[in-house]
Amino acid sequence: MKPSLPASRSPFSTNERSNSARPSVRDENSGASRFGTGQEKPVGNDREVFMNAGETGVRQHERFMQRAIELTEHCPNQPFGCVIVDQKSGEIVAEGWNQVARCRMWHGEIDAIVQLSGGPGRNPVDEMNPKSEGPTSPVHSPEQLVLFSTAEPCAMCQSAILWTGIPNIVFGTSIETLIRLGWNQIEIPAAEVCRRTSFRECTILPAVLQTQCDALFEKAAARRKN
Numbered sequence: 001m002k003p004s005l006p007a008s009r010s011p012f013s014t015n016e017r018s019n020s021a022r023p024s025v026r027d028e029n030s031g032a033s034r035f036g037t038g039q040e041k042p043v044g045n046d047r048e049v050f051m052n053a054g055e056t057g058v059r060q061h062e063r064f065m066q067r068a069i070e071l072t073e074h075c076p077n078q079p080f081g082c083v084i085v086d087q088k089s090g091e092i093v094a095e096g097w098n099q100v101a102r103c104r105m106w107h108g109e110i111d112a113i114v115q116l117s118g119g120p121g122r123n124p125v126d127e128m129n130p131k132s133e134g135p136t137s138p139v140h141s142p143e144q145l146v147l148f149s150t151a152e153p154c155a156m157c158q159s160a161i162l163w164t165g166i167p168n169i170v171f172g173t174s175i176e177t178l179i180r181l182g183w184n185q186i187e188i189p190a191a192e193v194c195r196r197t198s199f200r201e202c203t204i205l206p207a208v209l210q211t212q213c214d215a216l217f218e219k220a221a222a223r224r225k226n
Contacts, residue, residue: 032205035194061170064092064148065209071097072150072216077223079216080108082149084116084166086140093140109149109157113164142166150213151178152206155186158193162200170205172213181221
């Protein structure tokens with residue numbers, strides 16, 4: 001889930017990048033940006049965000065995003081699905097989906113994070129390692145995790161991701177698009193939350209399987225109007 005950041009700061013914002021002219025995430029000259037200590041720089045090659053032997057970074061992004069999309073079958077009217085992946089093993093270690101019927105704050109990202117930590121109502125995935133020296137620690141170190149979400153994390157979820165220590169985020173639909181489709185959203189990009197976090201670095205890759213994700217939210221918004 002890093003080298004120190006340069007002193008300069010790019011004017012790039014997540015929403016601007018997700019709506020840029022690049023045809024798809026396969027353009028390796030643009031895509032991800034890394035944020036931390038109030039600074040920002042484009043990563044450039046999105047393979048740096050997530051890479052496992054034998055499979056290209058782009059295909060991994062799409063494979064795990066596809067799983068996040070599949071999870072929205074649990075919540076078709078609120079199609080926010082999320083998976084958390086261990087980038088060392090390439091395994092999904094937690095899954096989540098929107099459960100606002102239970103609690104208004106129970107977004108897909110929150111659900112996955114709760115599952116990872118074995119919170120109320122979820123089976124623990126990230127059990128404590130009894131072999132560790134000193135205080136017990138999670139089996140899955142946050143630094144090696146990547147979170148995939150069908151939509152850009154809202155300010156609440158992005159804050160939870162940062163507090164959890166997950167440094168890599170991949171999403172499909174932008175907050176700007178959600179607002180355009182009529183979804184209630186706090187108009188603060190995930191990148192802005194990261195930019196204002198001095199104690200954590202975070203890499204964000206937008207617009208992975210964007211067409212498929214946008215279609216989910218467009219169809220759900222249409223059903224809500226009928």
